[in-house]
Amino acid sequence: MIKNLRVKSSEYIDETNRISFKFNGKTYHGFKGDTLASALLANDVHLVGRSFKYHRPRGIMTSGSEEPNAIVQINPGTNRTEPNVRATEVEIYEGLEASSQNCWPSVEFDIGGINNFLSPFFPAGFYYKTFMWPASFWEKYEFFIRHSAGLGKSPTSSDPDIYDHRNIHCDVLVVGAGISGILAAKNAAKNNFKTLLVDEKNELGGSTIYENNEFNKIDNKTPSEWLKKEIEELKNIKNLEIKTRTSVAAYHQYNYLLARENLTDHLEAKDKTNKIRQRLLKIRAKKVILATGALERPLIFNNNDRPGIMLSSAVKKYSEFYGVACGNKNVFFTNNDSAYESALSLYNKGINVDAIIDIREQSESKIVKKIKEIGIKIYWSHSIVDTAGYKRLNSVSIMKLSNDGTSVTGSKISISCDCLGIAGGWTPAVHLYTQSGSKLKFDEEKQIFLPNQNTSEQISVGSCGGDFKIDEIIKNLNHKLKDNLNIKETDLDNIKVEIDQENSKRNIWLLPSDKPLGKTKPFVDYQNDATAKDIKLALREGFRSIEHVKRYTTTGMGTDQGKLGNMHALGIIADTAGVKMGELGTTTFRPPYTPLTFGTIVGRNVGKFFDIFRRTPINDWHVENKAEFENVGQWKRAWYYPINGETMHQAVQRESKAARESAGILDASTLGKIDIQGSDASEFLNRVYTNAWSKLAVGKCRYGLMLNEDGMVYDDGVTTRLGENHYIMTTTTGGAANVLGKLEDYLQTEWPELDVYLTSVTDHYATASLCGPNSKKILKKIIPDLDLSDENFPHMSFKDAHIGNIQCRIMRISFTGEHSYEINVQASYGKDLWEKCIEAGQEFNITPYGTETMHLLRAEKGFIIVGQDTDGTMTPIDLQMDWIVSKKKYDFIGKRSLYRSDTMREDRKQLVGLLTDDPNIVLEEGAQIVSELNQSPVEMLGHVTSSYFSPNLKKSIALAVVRGGKDMMGKKLFVPMENKNINVTIANPVFYDEKNERLNA
């Protein structure tokens, strides 16, 4: 039978809107406005999960994002499923399904529960200690550990939702919309600051919005009444943007914050479609006002984790805000007055409160007197020593606490109850504050860490700044606002506040039991099952640093980052080690404050938007002609053009033969192009390339090699002198942006005296590279009036020409070793140019070829590709390209490094050709090269950098880098592979047309 614990209607719960949802397969009902947690509690369901290590039954503990136990899987088995969601944050909607995690076969009967009885064998560091040896067993351990570890299940199909990013710039960002945040935002906006107020909840007002305590009054109204009026007024304020369901995840330097705005998680499936689910807000604020509030602390006593044991503040919120009683027989356990407020709240709603157990000796506050008047039994100077009830609390045992608080005396009293509200005081939520790099100090009197040294324009107001009572909150907020925003008057100047002044507290981090610590289970970190015993064990074993104790015991390492228990862990360490809390410091709070979905982080950058890509102006033709593409940097380049179901190998062999036998055409638009102008352009090129440029005549082209200052090859390409003071440089496709950056760097910082201007023009031109013995005839057909004779248009020169009305720049340069032309036109005419070439080449069977064939053809000629045959450790000398290094030039980038003792070593790896003894075997690129097979360990001499089967030579060819390879011509070496050794011979890297006769053929 399902019990109904809905006690009294609440204005935040719409009882006319009944909602059904499923939890662990069973259907329940709640109302619009409920969270999953409040709806389950209304149905008297406390048991919602099992703990991580011992699989102990666990219930809902809190009413907010700090929840350690009620972690559920939302919509299991669907593509919208999400693990590790806090039931206290899920707003219910029709059709919601949720299930418990970390239990099998069910939360009611969990086989892993055996761990609880084995717990003496699972102390802190159990895994580190046990699975260390024998080392060879690790794989077996890993299998077991992986199966028992992990929380929740990730979705197995792709996420149907849309995510988004938005940049926000504001004058003032207020984080948290409790009383302090609302008043801060209101006054900031009224003073013309562009203000953004965010809160993780769906309603504004924080905990004050359900603060109906008769002993606290603001302007003679209860705090909740007064605050509702303030919230109402926010609607009319300009300059103020309010975002609810928005959780700030990270606070970085320079007031840069990331927040997640939740837009559809509270809607039914049918209303989620085609809407943005979550949005990442990237906020840059001039000033930040943190009003993140405080988290109530639990108390650490034996068996403090049973379902039914909750924070006192949560019991109050469920009753006041959601109209739900968390139990029929309620008891509170406290060290301060907060529990009395909760008890009074329950009493006023007609919910039974049986007793309050207080570790203090006395309190004289009005609220305590009121509780006495009502007749609720108070046990002063008592502590809970044990609790009972496996899946639900059924009683607590209490004993008298000794004066020093370290032991218990007298006889045990048992109190029957099904809900225990625990109140251990309040911890300011300083997580975001410390994320910003700001420093905390420990307040010994209040036993809390407080903001101390700010790194950026920020203030912490309200309870996150250490002010807990409404009068201090308003007074200090007013002062801080005036100071920080530089304003003279605020709304807060004339507010009258009456409060219950008593504020006594007795802080004991670890409460004693009648049993020794070894026999008790006082949980400090609920989610990770770390007990006080584990922390003490870590200290006994020699750990002192708080960061080490954290990792060894896993305290604070759960998805909740130990929001509840971290302070107690610190307190227990301080007490045990005999040091002050302030000296111990805290562990680091890292972003995100609450977990973020991957969707929010990636935003729109999914699928084809994952990374930007670039296409050439000729791309459509490649697509129409069924090219396969490869990624080169961000470019999509045609890789090869298979016809009639050819494999890549077949297509490349055909394309390579055609290019040498008749004519081929390549889309070379992606090559980087930098326009260089200025009266010192020639001098500049002299300094950046290894060879000499001063004497290059206008109209001529030259190949250049660019080094880093360390002498290693950085980039290469052909540069053409277009005019006296005008060059166009080509770079490798992938290196274009870096080359431009490097050249700019030298111009701006080392040689500002040079008159040189650089402009990236890569995208301005489309380039078709026409090659092969018939390329000249084809070009002649397209441009009949251009004299293509070797005298007028020799190799390594350029001509301006027109194809019809299209202006073009033609370079007679070659990367294949064939007679060839690179025709550049304005990008928008690229496809037109390409189609003209194809049409004119028809009678010569012109064959479009892709990057793979280009690589094969250049390898036949022994031309390097920077980045494939070089890897940042090759000098031009290593590449056997001494011919391009000027001996006469006084200086160029990297020159001095070529004379360092290390770069002059004879046994450096050098580029050589490699031929397999069996011409049909094609080596694998990256394969290792050795000279001995019977040596162990075998010495590696080098590796294969490029390897192809050459259809023109009808044999396998390869380029390789081999230690001392320059002087090893003809030497027999081996390439050992997994199942065979391949015999190879070092050869000249120029395999084809060594005398370059084909360039002028």
Added chain:
Amino acid sequence: MFLINCPYCGERDQQEFKAGGEAHIERPKQPTELSDDEWAEFLFMRKNIKGVQFERWNHAHGCRKWFNMVRDTSNDEIKAIYKMGEKPPTQ
């Protein structure tokens, strides 16, 4: 994420910039005159200070200009920004 005041463009987000290592290391005018050790000193040796450090930055996705920055690496406070060729501030 720093907010960097480019001396040419004004305040921009860090993602528009590229860090370029230690500042005020001048490329030797006559490299050939240097011993291997002296050249290596220029080529490889860089400071990595916890505290106030002089750095080069480039507004790579903006005006493409290089400039200098004085930054405290312990708390990422940007203490000064000045153009290339200008003298570094003295405290």
